[in-house]
Amino acid sequence: MIAAVVVDVPSGSVNKTFDYKVPPGLENWAEPGMRVIVPFGPRKLQGFILAVKQSSSVKGIKNITEILDPLPVLTPELIDLGQWLAENTLSFYITAYQAMLPAAMKATYEKFFTVLRPEMLSSEVSVLFSASGELSLNEVTKNHVHLLKKLQELTKTGVLDVVYKVKDKANKKKVKFVSLGNKTEAEELLNQNGKRAEKQKAVISELLSRPPGEYSLQEILHETGASLSSVQSLCKKGAVYIEEKEVYRDPYQGRNIKQTEPLPLTENQQNAITPVLDSIENNEHQTILVHGVTGSGKTEIYLQSIQSVLDKGKEAIVLVPEISLTPQMVNRFKGRFGSSVAVLHSALSIGEKYDEWRKILRKEVSVVVGARSAVFAPFENLGIVIIDEEHESSYKQEDHPRYHARDVAIWRGKYHSCPIVLGSATPALETYARAQKGRYQLAELSSRVHSNPMPEVTIVDMRDELKKGNRSMFSNELMEKLKAGIEKGEQSVLFLNRRGYASFILCRDCGYVAQCPHCDISLTYHKRYGELKCHYCGYKEITPSACPSCSSEHIRFFGTGTQKVEEELAKVLPEARVIRMDVDTTSKKGSHEKLLTSFGEGEADILLGTQMIAKGLDFPKVTLVGVLAADTMLHLPDFRASEKTFQLLTQVSGRAGRHELEGKVIVQGYDVEHYSIQLASQHDYLSFYNHEMKTRKLHQYPPFYYLGLLTFSHLELMQVVEASEKAASFLSKRLSPDSLLLGPVTSPIARVKDRYRYQVMIKYKNEPELRNWFEEIIAHFQKDKSIKDLQITGELNAQTLM
């Protein structure tokens, strides 16, 4: 039996399968979708079996070294999907498959020296080899570099050998359990007089007091105050048994989640859910856009659709944006479907993600709630995929494979003949356009549940405030409303739009702005560490006290951060209790949740934060939402700037007045006449859509054209210019007359990590060969020996131009 294996080398020249013999003992075991270890040249590598067959045209094939999984980790569907994914994102197959699995399953490699002829070793070398008789190369280069040459020599002469080890990052968590053992032994011990072995007695009586069974060792130790050694001696005597068992880490352990029942649907909701239920009932693939205003009860529609899928014995995937994967959101799903829900998001540790994922593989759960990568959940009976806030940019992965979760979901929906539900109050233009064209079904939810009114929005032009002599960052109206809220015991949310408005350092005398020496971007000031940091390459430096350019001391932090707003707020509203949420206050695990819980329990009057508080929050006492800088994003060199502004304002406004109390929103900015701000304040998606579509059509942007993007980067400017010009001329000869070629031009971020970046853009409607041309270009420069170290990435459907 022969296995076709893709190996763990992300490189063009090995982006194919290699044939290996399945050793006779493993023939009944090997299956497509399993991870294996195979010899590859002198090394050993992890790989995936993609297919098994009876013969191979390659001669001299080697054996598979080891099979890593008892069951395939990639289903046949995922094997197909991975191929499609790699080809459509111009990624390597191995990269696509690895993206589908939890990081814990990726291999790590280590090289070791082992001793073949110990008698030939000098004592200096011999002492390095521990009892196991091996020594990692890593250890040598770290601590004994001077011996490296000697070791290599010894390898040549056959005294030492080199072995390559493949390890899994996966750690299965083991917990020790104790149970009562030999009863007479135990009783004898208890009957002993005196103070001897007091702790051991305590352990025995604790176990006797409980119903027979196994108990976590940790728990018993905690209850009795005994130490591990006492239990170990009990074990030696045979009075107790200690057993190690594999357990799942449970990130939601000890949490009491109230079970909920399906709510009666409003007429609106009933209309919206009907096409979804029909699609489920008829086993027919449909993509359904549920366009519902904030607070219109989309989640209840999701929950009841899932219920109907589960009733048919099928499984469900729910995608939510990373940032809104809050406990509040998770609880709604756990509350309805209990322990049949697995949760996958980035705040979990590698081990926790691995455990949640294994619950899916072992069919112990039938619902997954997770961020982008959860779209690859290895269900085999998929009945629905729901993408909440489908317009969110976090559904697009920005490194390889550059996939969009929406596209993957639709692929899977076709495969399983099941519905894909896209939910949003502000659908991506592409999505709404498709719904209008009839490629997706459109379900509108135009009013909030219980007919709560949409919050009233007031726009404040900060230029007018300035004219009135108000130089603070809060308008008079916002101040009044904040004060009134505190007096009434209601809560407020203050949202600071920081995108495109990074806090940088500026010299007021000479205009110097601190820049990253490796990237064309200003450094961001982090007050907490007193340092300046580059968001692109991680470069850090100490904040200067004098201007490096003119030595002036008038160099100061510029731009508004949440910290600054908090300080300002303390000055003007000292009585307000404020909770600040931003990357600084939520970096510790669980702190995100803690802050939200205490806000929910009324421990603060104002929740102040960035992007992360814009979505999904649902607090009944929030009646006021203030947006501090609504227009900052509009000036970004991004054709989606208006769309993003509209979406964000709509999302934030939706946090107000979701329950009995009426909501009020105050939007502050300088460029407030802009249609995206005006129309968001009127809750008028359709007008925004029509307006924005005209703009996109005029400028030939999506959804009227797809964006193909080729990005070149190199340490030398000349090289990128030359290469991108060559590529542009190659493409211009081939593109259809309906397509547009733009560039080459410098990328919006012209330099990252010392590398210059140039790009060629293609706007096209139908260009079936574009993928191949991109591949040709990439292959051409890879072969070209006159240009070294040129990096090229190609994207067929770019979401942003950065």
Added chain:
DNA sequence: AGCACGCCGACT
């Protein structure tokens, strides 16, 4: 990617 093989300059 990483490793070996192999062909040229710098040194004992």
Added chain:
DNA sequence: GTCGGCGTGCTC
């Protein structure tokens, strides 16, 4: 003469 620099090509 040998050591080691990195350019080239291969991995079932």
